[in-house]
Amino acid sequence: MKDKCCCNGVLDEAKEVVAHIGGTKDRIIPLLQEIQRRRGYLAEDLVNGVAEVTGIKPAEFFSVGTFYSQFRFTPLGKNIVKMCKGTACFVAGADPLIDAAESYLGIKSGETTPDGMFTLEIVSCLGCCSLAPVVMINGKVYGKMTRARLTQLLEEYRK
Amino acid sequence: MKTDIIVGLGSCGIASGAQEVYDFFEKNIGGSDVALKKTSCIGICFQEPIVEVVINGVKTAFGKVDTAFAEKLLAGVRSGRLPETNRIFDDEGTKSFVGPQVKIALKNCGKIDPENIDEYIATGGYEGIKKALAMTGDEVIALLKESGLKGRGGAGFLTGQKWAFLKGAKGDKKYLVCNADEGDPGAFMDRAILEGDPHSVIEGMLIGAWATGADEGYIYCRAEYPLALKRLKIAIEAAEKRNLLGDNILGSGKNFVLHVKEGAGAFVCGEETALIASIEGKRGMPHLRPPFPAESGVNSKPTNINNVETYANVPRILTSGAASFNKYSYGQSFGTKVFALAGKVKRVGLVEVPMGLTIREIVEKIGGGSSTGLPLKAVQMGGPAGGCIPESLFDTPIDYASIGATGAIMGSGGMIVMDSSSCMVDVAKYFLQFTQAESCGKCTFCRIGTKRMMEILERITQGEGTMEDLALLEELADVVGKSSLCGLGQLAPNPVKTTLRYFRDEYIAHIKDKKCPAGVCKPLITIEIEKEKCKGCTACSKVCPVQAISGSVKQPHVIDPAKCIRCKMCIEKCKFGAIRVI
Numbered sequence A: 001m002k003d004k005c006c007c008n009g010v011l012d013e014a015k016e017v018v019a020h021i022g023g024t025k026d027r028i029i030p031l032l033q034e035i036q037r038r039r040g041y042l043a044e045d046l047v048n049g050v051a052e053v054t055g056i057k058p059a060e061f062f063s064v065g066t067f068y069s070q071f072r073f074t075p076l077g078k079n080i081v082k083m084c085k086g087t088a089c090f091v092a093g094a095d096p097l098i099d100a101a102e103s104y105l106g107i108k109s110g111e112t113t114p115d116g117m118f119t120l121e122i123v124s125c126l127g128c129c130s131l132a133p134v135v136m137i138n139g140k141v142y143g144k145m146t147r148a149r150l151t152q153l154l155e156e157y158r159k
Numbered sequence B: 001m002k003t004d005i006i007v008g009l010g011s012c013g014i015a016s017g018a019q020e021v022y023d024f025f026e027k028n029i030g031g032s033d034v035a036l037k038k039t040s041c042i043g044i045c046f047q048e049p050i051v052e053v054v055i056n057g058v059k060t061a062f063g064k065v066d067t068a069f070a071e072k073l074l075a076g077v078r079s080g081r082l083p084e085t086n087r088i089f090d091d092e093g094t095k096s097f098v099g100p101q102v103k104i105a106l107k108n109c110g111k112i113d114p115e116n117i118d119e120y121i122a123t124g125g126y127e128g129i130k131k132a133l134a135m136t137g138d139e140v141i142a143l144l145k146e147s148g149l150k151g152r153g154g155a156g157f158l159t160g161q162k163w164a165f166l167k168g169a170k171g172d173k174k175y176l177v178c179n180a181d182e183g184d185p186g187a188f189m190d191r192a193i194l195e196g197d198p199h200s201v202i203e204g205m206l207i208g209a210w211a212t213g214a215d216e217g218y219i220y221c222r223a224e225y226p227l228a229l230k231r232l233k234i235a236i237e238a239a240e241k242r243n244l245l246g247d248n249i250l251g252s253g254k255n256f257v258l259h260v261k262e263g264a265g266a267f268v269c270g271e272e273t274a275l276i277a278s279i280e281g282k283r284g285m286p287h288l289r290p291p292f293p294a295e296s297g298v299n300s301k302p303t304n305i306n307n308v309e310t311y312a313n314v315p316r317i318l319t320s321g322a323a324s325f326n327k328y329s330y331g332q333s334f335g336t337k338v339f340a341l342a343g344k345v346k347r348v349g350l351v352e353v354p355m356g357l358t359i360r361e362i363v364e365k366i367g368g369g370s371s372t373g374l375p376l377k378a379v380q381m382g383g384p385a386g387g388c389i390p391e392s393l394f395d396t397p398i399d400y401a402s403i404g405a406t407g408a409i410m411g412s413g414g415m416i417v418m419d420s421s422s423c424m425v426d427v428a429k430y431f432l433q434f435t436q437a438e439s440c441g442k443c444t445f446c447r448i449g450t451k452r453m454m455e456i457l458e459r460i461t462q463g464e465g466t467m468e469d470l471a472l473l474e475e476l477a478d479v480v481g482k483s484s485l486c487g488l489g490q491l492a493p494n495p496v497k498t499t500l501r502y503f504r505d506e507y508i509a510h511i512k513d514k515k516c517p518a519g520v521c522k523p524l525i526t527i528e529i530e531k532e533k534c535k536g537c538t539a540c541s542k543v544c545p546v547q548a549i550s551g552s553v554k555q556p557h558v559i560d561p562a563k564c565i566r567c568k569m570c571i572e573k574c575k576f577g578a579i580r581v582i
């Protein structure tokens, strides 16, 4: 249900986004990045709003959005768990860690728990291979990770 | 007495706790006689967090600094007697790590505050562009050719030649692009340069703009590198204020504007034509060349693309001359190459070595050899486009042609050392899974061929492979390489090809003996308790997630192979080494 006043709110926000980033076709990626920065994901209402303001078809935004792995179409969980699977972490045993995180949280990588507490992502090289295997939770890096410590950490973040 | 305390705040330092150390100093430093500064990654990762104390120009560097040691350090600074421990350059390991290295591209990394343009200038920064402005474009290009600098992004094309193409291209509008997409999933050289010395990249581009006639530039940087992006933006702003970017640069009449473009997470965007499409706001799909970017690139205008490390070398060649660079040489390779050394070696970090040093010297001298006590088996170079070089070829020198002859590639600088606990079929699967997921889908062989190859590798690691599969795998590797449009598909079979070439016996063990010699592939291993060694402490049975272990206290335990999911948790828990993989 979209009542009018809420739609106007979105349009205002869309105008703000376009004023800040620019509204030409070469700005599609930065526009999507700004939408994701604001909402945490590519919220359909705001994408449509930006499309309306710029006069670029919504389909063009979604076509570009689906190509790049940075963009997501569902809201993020409260805690973002990034499991590094760069080569150094892979060699140091990232796979068993990822298995442990998936089974502890009961979701696959790329998913968010139903209670919205955790989003699990697999990423490539966080640039601290000396600490492999590495896990990043809400921007903080935890190195030399073991399965026991990981489940303990996730337990703490759940609180 | 003038004292500086300098904390290394690169990504890896921060991950090791350098920010807490910095905050501690900030809170407790007091007074005005001691200045707190920050720098970036110095590449000695295994010693992070690193703090340098400079008293009247005399430097002492301390490693593995935590807040407790920081307190001692501060007391030492005040009393004039610095602690004798944690001095990294007293450490034999650090000495042999640093000894064989030659720093050209990484010259300033970990030495200056990357957010302060004056510190860059104090090291001779922006002297290169001044020198270039006194030369003609052709003279700059000739100097670059003479230096022998080749592209550090992977393909190794002569940089001076590329610049000559752009200079010769017709058109009033030309673009210069820096490829900072760093897609290799095991590498962080470019990030370290962007975080540690962003002005060197800007100056390199500026010199390129002067030489080629470009007046607009883009740095295309991964969005996953927030610190690099932040420091680039700070650096560009500072350079603009000093009239080192913008209009009429240093009164020369030359104009150059520089933008930062954030990538959005697609490995294929590292490919030149895909990168250009992405800059233009499109899906990053490669297209057939010709036309080459030098004829038709960004907005269909002539464009030149170089890698971060390539540009960072340029100002140094201008200021110190071609000979200062090409005096390091092996065959047709000149200068140095930066590697992100990681994996199963004692000392990991960012290293810059002269061409001609051997892989063995890097792994054993710089890296200190195996960190696990297990024998080393291979080095992976070039990431998903590269290959695995076996221990028997560790005497191969760092040189484009020599590395290429092994079937691997020099690549952008990922260097991962593996020991006998890595299964080479699993490693091949890892890289193929990566490229397969990153294929843009345009070419049938890249899209479907890699998928078929993946299925075969799955079968082999499940113990369901046949010898015919091996032949099929080789055939597919061949056609995928030959029938793909861009480098991603062309090089994707390399990890499979090199492991088949050097570790064929491992593939055969999976197929014929149904065994994974490294003990990695789950369906092919059994976890077993050695009765004689088991003390019956019950630790393993408590941790087993599927209750596969039974036995009473002080009695040998047994694992039910039908229940066991081969997670190896019990192995980690057993203090008596009684559990093994067979």
Ligand SMILES: Cc1cc2nc3c(=O)[nH]c(=O)nc-3n(C[C@H](O)[C@H](O)[C@H](O)COP(=O)(O)O)c2cc1C
Binding pocket: B150, B151, B152, B153, B154, B155, B156, B157, B179, B180, B181, B182, B183, B184, B267, B268, B269, B270, B271, B272, B305, B306, B307, B308, B310, B412, B486, B487, B488
């Ligand atoms: C799939 C693919 C990914 C690539 N990724 C990168 C990259 O992340 N960084 C890079 O500098 N070059 C990358 N390259 C190589 C570039 O296309 C290009 O050759 C390079 O940026 C040119 O700069 P150079 O001559 O200074 O090496 C990639 C190539 C392919 C085919």
Ligand code: SF4
Binding pocket: B268, B285, B286, B438, B439, B440, B441, B442, B443, B444, B446, B447, B484, B485, B486, B487, B488, B489, B490
């Ligand atoms: S080789 Fe693969 S990644 Fe390259 S254009 Fe073809 S399908 Fe796309």
Ligand code: SF4
Binding pocket: B527, B543, B544, B545, B546, B547, B548, B549, B559, B563, B564, B565, B566, B567, B568, B569, B570, B571
């Ligand atoms: S490997 Fe895992 S499942 Fe098997 S016995 Fe040990 S703990 Fe249990």
Ligand code: SF4
Binding pocket: B529, B533, B534, B535, B536, B537, B538, B539, B540, B541, B556, B557, B573, B574, B575, B576, B577, B578, B579
């Ligand atoms: S942990 Fe080791 S010693 Fe203890 S019961 Fe298990 S196998 Fe035996």
Ligand code: FES
Binding pocket: A084, A085, A086, A087, A088, A089, A090, A124, A125, A126, A127, A128, A129, A130, A132, A133, A134, B185, B186, B187
């Ligand atoms: S591979 Fe994980 S931090 Fe580099």
Ligand code: FES
Binding pocket: A127, A128, A130, B010, B011, B012, B013, B040, B041, B042, B043, B044, B045, B046, B048, B192, B349, B350
């Ligand atoms: S020392 Fe900084 S990245 Fe390792």
